[in-house]
Amino acid sequence: MAPRLTPRLETLARLVPPGARLADVGTDHAYLPAWLLERGAIPRAVGTDLRPGPLARARETAERRGVADRLSLRLCDGLRGVAAEEVDCVVIAGMGGETILGILAAAPWVAEKVCLVQPMSSLPDLRGGLAPLGLHVAREFLTLEGETLYVVMELRAGAEGPLTAAQRLVGREECHRGDPLWPRYLRQEIARTRRALAGLERSRxxxxxxxxxxxxxxxxxxxxRAEAM
Ligand SMILES: C[S@@+](CC[C@H](N)C(=O)[O-])C[C@H]1O[C@@H](n2cnc3c(N)ncnc32)[C@H](O)[C@@H]1O
Incomplete structure (x- = not known):
């Protein structure tokens, strides 16, 4: 029996369209592609990583789980070692927002694919940096692991008008519609912003x-927005 995915990776797995050929960028242990391949949810996948150590871990997972024949592992920066024709869905998870932006900028073809990103930091920079790349966030999915809220963003082709400061911090409200974790996320970011403001108070x-x-x-x-909830 394969180990369960963490809630964060489970959210991503749920959003990968059945039958899609997946590129998992920064795959590390390759838990996501291995899990999807093992279940027959996807036919093949490419996993990339910048460093040999994580890629060796990915190879170990692929062999242990019997999916090595369907998981192509490549040592490269972002999607540089992947051809657009090979994949239908791209996942870039567990990295900083600035790194994700750099990977997207170097592979403009992602705009034609299902593209899921899960930033660990610099979310406002990522949201705000998509328009120059001709991309926007279509939906955001919140997931709770312990006490930590993670954000998974589904990107689509087409630049949007400028975001407000709050939209850069928490995303557009319509992207979170119906999400039970949205009020908690909004409260968390309000508290974080109050602390940041207090820290800036005495600066000249x-x-x-x-x-x-x-x-x-x-x-x-x-x-x-919180008052209107
Ligand atoms: C924290 S792990 C995330 C693993 C997995 N994607 C997840 O979300 O659980 C980040 C991985 O991304 C890799 N990485 C960082 N920058 C990268 C880049 N530009 N291209 C490919 N891999 C990268 C790191 O080597 C590391 O293995």
Whole structure:
């Protein structure tokens, strides 16, 4: 019996369309493609990683789980070693938002695929950096692991107009529609923004002044949304 996926990886697995050929970027242990291949949910997958150590772990998982013949493992940066024609769905999970943006920018063909990203940091930079790449967030899926909320974003082709400061911090509200974890996420980000503002209170640096105004605007918008819930 294969081990269960963590809730974060389970959310991603649920969003990979059945029958899709998957590219899992930064695959590390290759738990996600191995799990999907083992169940016959997908026919084949490519797993990439920048470093040999994680790729060796991926190979170990693939062999142990009997999916090595359907999982092609490649040492490369992002999607540089993957051809657009090989895949229908791209997952980039467990990395910083800036790294994810760099990987997307180097592979413009992702716009034609189902593209799922799960950033660990710099979420506002990622949301705000998609438009120049001709992408936008169509849906966001929240998932709770212990006390940590993770965000999975489903990207689509087409740039959107500029996001407000609050939309960069928590995403557009319509992307979270019906999600039971949305109120908790919004409260968490309000508390985080209040702490950041308090930290900036005594600073006299001009760049902090701009940041303070931006955060204050985001806070007011998020508080308004929370009151309307
Ligand atoms: C924390 S692990 C995430 C593993 C798995 N994707 C997950 O979400 O559980 C991040 C992995 O991404 C790899 N990585 C970081 N930057 C990368 C890049 N530009 N291209 C490919 N892999 C990368 C790291 O070597 C590491 O194995």
């Amino acid at each position: 640096r001009p760049e902090d002044d701009r940041r303070r105004r931006e955060l204050a605007a985001a806070l007011a918008e998020m508080e308004e």
